Amino acid sequence: MTTGFIGLGDMGAPMAERILDGGFPLVVFDLRVESVGSLVRRGATAAAEVSTLAKQCDLVFVCVVNDAQVISVAEQVAGAMAPGSVLAIVSSVLPGTMARVGELMAPGGVAVLDAPVTGSRPAAAAGTLTVLLGGDEQVVASIRPVLDTFARTVLYVGASGTAQAVKIANNMMLHMNHLVALEAVQFAKAHGIDEHTLLEVANAGTGRSWVTETWGLIDGMFVDHPQAGTDGIYDMMVKEMWNAVVLSKPAHIGVPLTALGVQVSRGMLRQRETDLRAAGG
Numbered sequence: 341m342t343t344g345f346i347g348l349g350d351m352g353a354p355m356a357e358r359i360l361d362g363g364f365p366l367v368v369f370d371l372r373v374e375s376v377g378s379l380v381r382r383g384a385t386a387a388a389e390v391s392t393l394a395k396q397c398d399l400v401f402v403c404v405v406n407d408a409q410v411i412s413v414a415e416q417v418a419g420a421m422a423p424g425s426v427l428a429i430v431s432s433v434l435p436g437t438m439a440r441v442g443e444l445m446a447p448g449g450v451a452v453l454d455a456p457v458t459g460s461r462p463a464a465a466a467g468t469l470t471v472l473l474g475g476d477e478q479v480v481a482s483i484r485p486v487l488d489t490f491a492r493t494v495l496y497v498g499a500s501g502t503a504q505a506v507k508i509a510n511n512m513m514l515h516m517n518h519l520v521a522l523e524a525v526q527f528a529k530a531h532g533i534d535e536h537t538l539l540e541v542a543n544a545g546t547g548r549s550w551v552t553e554t555w556g557l558i559d560g561m562f563v564d565h566p567q568a569g570t571d572g573i574y575d576m577m578v579k580e581m582w583n584a585v586v587l588s589k590p591a592h593i594g595v596p597l598t599a600l601g602v603q604v605s606r607g608m609l610r611q612r613e614t615d616l617r618a619a620g621g
Contacts, residue, residue, distance in 0.1 A: 342367065343486055344397035346390060346413055348375035349566055351457065352403035352430070354464040355490045360384060361467075362489030369393045394420035399483050401455070403430040405576075407437040414441045423449030426483055432456045432511070434583055435501030438474070442500055451479045454500055456507040457491070460557055468492040474503030508587070511580035516601050517549040518558060522608050562613045578605045 341364060345356040348370040356379055360366050366384040370376050376386045387393035394400060394417035402413050410431050421427065427450055429441060435454075442452045453475035463469045470493040473480045480496055487494050497503050524547070528538040535555075542552045551558065558577070567573040575582070581602050588595045 341365075341399055341483070341486060342397045344368070344387070344393045344400040345403065346370070346393065346400065347403035347405075347409075347431070348372070348379065349403065349405075350461055350564070351464050352401075353379070354461070354467075355401070355403065355430070355457075355469070356384065357382060358467040358490035359486060362486070364486055364489070367393045367396050390416040391420040393417075395422075397421070397425065399426045399428065399486060401428050401430050405431070406579075407431075407433045410437055411440055411444075414444045418444045418450075419448055421445070421448060421450045424451075426451045426453060426479055428453045428455040428483070429504075430455050430457060432507050432580060432583075433504055434587070435504045438501045438504055451476055452500060453479060453483075454503040455487075456503055458507065458510055460554065461560075462557070463492075464490065470495065472497055472503035472506050474498055474506075475500045505587075508580045508583050512584050512595070512598050514550065515578050515581050515605070516597065517551045519601050519605060519608055521549070521551050521555075522612055559612070559616055562616060574606045574609045577609060578602060581605065 343359055343364050344367045345352060345359065346369045348356060348368060353375055356366060356368055360382050367387050368376055368379050368384045369387045369390055380386050387396070390413055400417065400421065402410060404410055404413060410429055410433050414427070417427065427441070427445055429438065438452065438454045445452050453473055455471055455473055457469045457471050459469040467490045469491045471487055471491040473494065473496045477496055484494065497506050525535045525538060528535065539552050539555050542548050561573065561577065562568055565573060567576055581598050584595055584598050585602055
């Protein structure tokens, strides 16, 4: 199965590396030459255009930044991918975006899966991500050997769009845990307690979460993420919280805590970045 990978950022590049390690022929595309070059040296083939990649591959993964970019990629590959091939959207996007991608690909007989991942950048490097799948279950089964190269856990959750909804719900909890932890750190410091002591207590007690257990991992995004050093990093870090608020209105549900988190997130994240820089972190 010839696999294509579009978008070789901090998550996409290590996933593509694992696919190569699994022995699958791989064609890659990214606007950043350095990302493409490192994979070509490992045995991948570089495509000059997205549409060129689409013509060569039975399975194409898309791991770009946002909904607009996902739709743009879908528009470029529609008509280029062969009937019976599979387009898997790794990017975290709105369920409605998946519906639009499905509409674009249906005339060409291309199956569409939403395949957002969770587990962080170290998990991507280790090939131990969790992949959430939405779409036709038989199509999921057909690409399982490729998924297994970069994922330790593959969870099928339902029809197209449902995996994106689950990812949003998961990240609502992730980001709210992070904001609460940042607030607790400030509270502890005001009482003369350093954050490492607080984290030791939390991780040995009831305050622990994935955030406290991997403390410093999110901080690293302020340094080495492609959007580090720009205001875009703050919105990117809580994108799914924004999406949850947007989706809550048509669903007629209230998400007041998440909405508050969205309002305070930029200030709290900016302060955390400032504190880290002041401390030399």
